[in-house]
Amino acid sequence: MAEFDTGLPSIRQVQRFIKDKTKVNIKLTTQELLTGTILWQDVQCLCLSDEANQTILVWRQALVYLKPNT
Amino acid sequence: MAEFDTGLPSIRQVQRFIKDKTKVNIKLTTQELLTGTILWQDVQCLCLSDEANQTILVWRQALVYLKPNT
Amino acid sequence: MAEFDTGLPSIRQVQRFIKDKTKVNIKLTTQELLTGTILWQDVQCLCLSDEANQTILVWRQALVYLKPNT
Amino acid sequence: MAEFDTGLPSIRQVQRFIKDKTKVNIKLTTQELLTGTILWQDVQCLCLSDEANQTILVWRQALVYLKPNT
Amino acid sequence: MAEFDTGLPSIRQVQRFIKDKTKVNIKLTTQELLTGTILWQDVQCLCLSDEANQTILVWRQALVYLKPNT
Amino acid sequence: MAEFDTGLPSIRQVQRFIKDKTKVNIKLTTQELLTGTILWQDVQCLCLSDEANQTILVWRQALVYLKPNT
Numbered sequence: 001m002a003e004f005d006t007g008l009p010s011i012r013q014v015q016r017f018i019k020d021k022t023k024v025n026i027k028l029t030t031q032e033l034l035t036g037t038i039l040w041q042d043v044q045c046l047c048l049s050d051e052a053n054q055t056i057l058v059w060r061q062a063l064v065y066l067k068p069n070t
Numbered sequence: 071m072a073e074f075d076t077g078l079p080s081i082r083q084v085q086r087f088i089k090d091k092t093k094v095n096i097k098l099t100t101q102e103l104l105t106g107t108i109l110w111q112d113v114q115c116l117c118l119s120d121e122a123n124q125t126i127l128v129w130r131q132a133l134v135y136l137k138p139n140t
Numbered sequence: 141m142a143e144f145d146t147g148l149p150s151i152r153q154v155q156r157f158i159k160d161k162t163k164v165n166i167k168l169t170t171q172e173l174l175t176g177t178i179l180w181q182d183v184q185c186l187c188l189s190d191e192a193n194q195t196i197l198v199w200r201q202a203l204v205y206l207k208p209n210t
Numbered sequence: 211m212a213e214f215d216t217g218l219p220s221i222r223q224v225q226r227f228i229k230d231k232t233k234v235n236i237k238l239t240t241q242e243l244l245t246g247t248i249l250w251q252d253v254q255c256l257c258l259s260d261e262a263n264q265t266i267l268v269w270r271q272a273l274v275y276l277k278p279n280t
Numbered sequence: 281m282a283e284f285d286t287g288l289p290s291i292r293q294v295q296r297f298i299k300d301k302t303k304v305n306i307k308l309t310t311q312e313l314l315t316g317t318i319l320w321q322d323v324q325c326l327c328l329s330d331e332a333n334q335t336i337l338v339w340r341q342a343l344v345y346l347k348p349n350t
Numbered sequence: 351m352a353e354f355d356t357g358l359p360s361i362r363q364v365q366r367f368i369k370d371k372t373k374v375n376i377k378l379t380t381q382e383l384l385t386g387t388i389l390w391q392d393v394q395c396l397c398l399s400d401e402a403n404q405t406i407l408v409w410r411q412a413l414v415y416l417k418p419n420t
Contacts (some may be wrong), residue, residue, distance in 0.1 A: 006224050010115035013127055026241035029132070030274050031100050054277055056225055062239070064100050064132040064275040067124055080185035083197055099202070101170050134170050134202040137194055150325035153337055169342070171310050204310050204342040207334055240381050240414050255360035264417055267363055272379070272414040290395035293407055309412070311380050344380050344412040347404055 004043035014041050014066070023069040029062045035069055074113035084111050084136070093139040099132045105139055143174055146185035154181050163209040169202045175195070214253035224251050224276070233279040239272045245279055284323035294321050294346070303349040309342045315349055354393035364391050364416070373419040385419055404415045 005011060009053070017024055018038045026034045026048065036050035048056045075081060088108045096104045096116055096118065106120035116133070118126045145151060157164055158178045166174045166188065176190035186203070188196045215221060226249045227234055234259065236244045246260035256273070258266045285291060297304055298318045306328065308315045316330035326343070328336045355361060357374035368388045376384045376398065385388055396413070399408045 008114055009110055009112045010127055029239060029273055040219055042219045044218055049089045056275050056277040057220055058275045059273045063129045064098055065126050067126040078184055079180055079182045080189045080197055098167060134168055135196050135198045137196045148324055149320055149322045150337055203339045204308055205336050205338045208337045238414055250359055250360045254358055266415050266417040267360055268415045269413045288394055289390055289392045290407055343409045344378055345406050345408045347406045
């Protein structure tokens with residue numbers, strides 16, 4: 001993603017998950033599924049607080065899909 | 071994809087699937103096959119409602135192919 | 141590919157396959173080998189009609205190689 | 211990442227790990243988990259000193275996630 | 281590769297292989313090793329004639345390494 | 351990497367390995383580990399002379415990490 005366009009529906013959707021502290025599952029290119037709440041996002045990364053309250057910097061290039069943890 | 075060109079045949083094809091609520095299969099770089107209807111698309115993601123009515127944000131970079139679920 | 145340059149030899153080669161309805165094999169990053177005829181191409185995708193006449197939207201980013209199905 | 215924007219939260223987060231000599235785990239697209247301290251970063255790479263004090267040039271394109279080694 | 285810069289050493293190296301009809305091995309991201317002679321190259325693809333004289337369009341994004349077949 | 355910025359620390363680090371004919375290990379996205387000395391680099395590739403003195407053109411997109419072969 002060349003620029004960080006905060007108007008994009010997908011950026012706004014992640015922003016809502018951040019605001020609502022929604023617990024999410026994030027599938028990565030390595031097949032791993034991370035679970036936690038997203039603290040912030042920028043053009044390069046999402047910052048996740050996982051279930052052990054560890055802060056994980058996840059690179060956008062490694063994202064496959066993201067969904068609420070129901 | 072640098073810009074979101076709504077004139078592209080491939081973008082218009084996905085837009086038709088959205089309008090017609092076509093059930094589609096989406097193959098991802100992780101080999102997974104997601105099934106559902108596409109709610110919306112932007113330059114970074116497709117938003118899918120899967121067969122359990124869960125909303126999944128799928129990153130375009132992880133798309134391999136997409137076809138109607140016949 | 142930033143822009144869709146129809147003058148490129150590789151774009152013209154695919155265009156010939158489209159015009160001649162050449163049956164091709166397409167190897168994808170998921171190791172799958174799709175077989176069919178290419179209906180059209182744009183900067184983001186190839187649109188394939190497979191052997192079951194199903195239309196498949198294949199993302200360029202997932203292409204490894206393409207060859208006539210002899 | 212087109213340009214090296216030192217104002218990005220994710221770049222600043224890595225810069226803090228460098229300054230504080232935080233021991234980190236870095237997950238790579240090859241599934242490997244590198245452990246060490248980050249010496250410096252630029253638009254293309256992170257330079258890591260691993261647990262055997264070896265200097266490893268890690269390409270940003272291969273980064274999946276990064277977290278403090280607790 | 282944004283533009284096809286024929287001055288690049290790597291482009292010139294491949295051009296020499298084309299001119300000299302050097303038999304090469306090409307390792308792809310799918311782990312496959314293609315063998316043949318390169319017919320031409322552009323910004324998106326290499327066109328290979330394999331050992332069965334089949335023409336294969338190989339996408340640059342799938343290239344890992346290339347070496348003379350000794 | 352859009353442009354070949356010779357001022358980058360990571361480019362200068364590889365340049366030192368070239369100048370000093372440092373034997374290096376290069377981990378690729380295919381999990382392979384190449385060993386040899388780097389002959390030159392450009393925006394698209396590194397050119398390696400491996401332990402059998404074979405010249406290998408390695409695409410930057412396939413680089414995961416690089417370290418001196420100690």
